[in-house]
Amino acid sequence: MSNPSPIPSSKRTRALVVFGGTGFVGTAVLAQALSRDKALHVFVVSRTGAAPSWLRTNPVYQTERLHFLKGDLLAPQTVRDGLREVLAQYHIQACISCVGAITPWSNENMVRTCGDANVNAYGISKDVKADKFVVITRDRSNMNDWWYPFPRLIPGYYQGKRKIESCIENDAENRGSAICLRAGFVSGTRRTIPGLPTSFKVSVPMEPVYKIVGRVCPVIDVNVLAAAAVRFALSPQKADSALVSNDEIPDYFKQAVPAD
Numbered sequence: 001m002s003n004p005s006p007i008p009s010s011k012r013t014r015a016l017v018v019f020g021g022t023g024f025v026g027t028a029v030l031a032q033a034l035s036r037d038k039a040l041h042v043f044v045v046s047r048t049g050a051a052p053s054w055l056r057t058n059p060v061y062q063t064e065r066l067h068f069l070k071g072d073l074l075a076p077q078t079v080r081d082g083l084r085e086v087l088a089q090y091h092i093q094a095c096i097s098c099v100g101a102i103t104p105w106s107n108e109n110m111v112r113t114c115g116d117a118n119v120n121a122y123g124i125s126k127d128v129k130a131d132k133f134v135v136i137t138r139d140r141s142n143m144n145d146w147w148y149p150f151p152r153l154i155p156g157y158y159q160g161k162r163k164i165e166s167c168i169e170n171d172a173e174n175r176g177s178a179i180c181l182r183a184g185f186v187s188g189t190r191r192t193i194p195g196l197p198t199s200f201k202v203s204v205p206m207e208p209v210y211k212i213v214g215r216v217c218p219v220i221d222v223n224v225l226a227a228a229a230v231r232f233a234l235s236p237q238k239a240d241s242a243l244v245s246n247d248e249i250p251d252y253f254k255q256a257v258p259a260d
C-alpha cells in the first residue's frame with residue numbers, strides 16, 4: 001500500500017474503521033456496512049489483526065473491500081502506526097468501536113478495556129478526522145434492581161463504560177458527531193467468549209437464552225444493533241444526544257436513511 005504522492009482528501013476512497021470488528025457485535029457491523037454501501041472499504045482493527053476462520057468462509061465477507069489490521073487500543077501507538085498507510089489513500093468517514101471485555105477475575109482489565117481502550121479509540125477517531133464515532137456501551141435500566149447481580153459482580157465493566165460515556169458527553173466541541181449505543185443483552189450467534197481473544201472459537205446461539213432474559217432485561221438483536229451503528233456512522237446528520245437507550249436503537253437514524 002506504499003504511496004509516494006499523497007492523494008488529495010476529496011479524491012480518497014471512503015472507509016469505515018471498526019475497532020473490535022472480529023467480535024460478536026463487530027462482525028455484524030462489518031456485514032451491515034459492506035452491504036449498505038457498496039463503495040465503502042472497511043478496516044478492522046483488533047489485537048489478532050486477522051479474520052476469524054468462520055468469517056473467511058462466509059460469502060458476506062468475501063470482498064476485497066474488507067481489510068484487517070493488527071493493533072491494541074491499550075497501546076494506541078500500534079493502532080496509529082497501522083492506520084498511517086490507510087490514511088494516505090482513504091478518507092475515514094467514521095469509526096465504530098465494539099471493543100469491550102467481561103473479565104470477572106480482573107476488575108482493572110474491565111475498566112481498561114471498556115473504558116481506556118475506547119477513550120483511546122475516540123481520540124484516534126478524532127485524530128484521523130473521522131466525521132462520526134460510535135461506541136457500544138451498556139443499558140442501565142436494571143442497575144438499581146435488587147436482584148440484578150452484574151453491578152456487584154463486574155463493577156469494572158460499568159466503570160469502564162461510564163468512562164467512555166463521560167468522555168463523549170463532555171466533549172462539547174464534537175457534540176452530535178459521537179454517540180454511545182447503550183445496548184441491552186445482545187442476541188444472535190456468539191462466536192467469541194467475552195474477555196478472551198477472538199482466536200478462541202465457539203458457536204453459541206443466544207436467542208433461546210434471551211427469550212427468557214428478555215422478560216426482565218432489555219435485549220437487542222445483534223443485527224439490529226449493528227444496523228443502527230452503521231446508519232448513524234454513514235449519515236451526514238448529527239445526533240441530538242450522546243447517549244442512545246436500548247429502546248431507541250431499533251429505529252435510530254432510520255429517518256436519515258429512507259430506504260432502510
Ligand SMILES: NC(=O)c1ccc[n+]([C@@H]2O[C@H](COP(=O)([O-])OP(=O)(O)OC[C@H]3O[C@@H](n4cnc5c(N)ncnc54)[C@H](OP(=O)(O)O)[C@@H]3O)[C@@H](O)[C@H]2O)c1
Nearest residue numbers: 020022023024025046047048073099100136186192197198
Ligand atoms: N454481547 C452483549 O450482550 C453486549 C451487551 C451490551 C454491550 N456490549 C458491548 O458491546 C461491545 C462488543 O461486545 P461483543 O460481545 O461483540 O464482544 P467480543 O465478541 O468479546 O468482541 C470484543 C472485540 O474487541 C477486540 N478487542 C478487545 N480488546 C482489544 C484491544 N485492547 N484493542 C483492540 N481490540 C480489542 C476483540 O478482538 P481481538 O481479541 O482480536 O483483539 C474483539 O474483536 C463490548 O463493548 C461490549 O461490552 C455487549
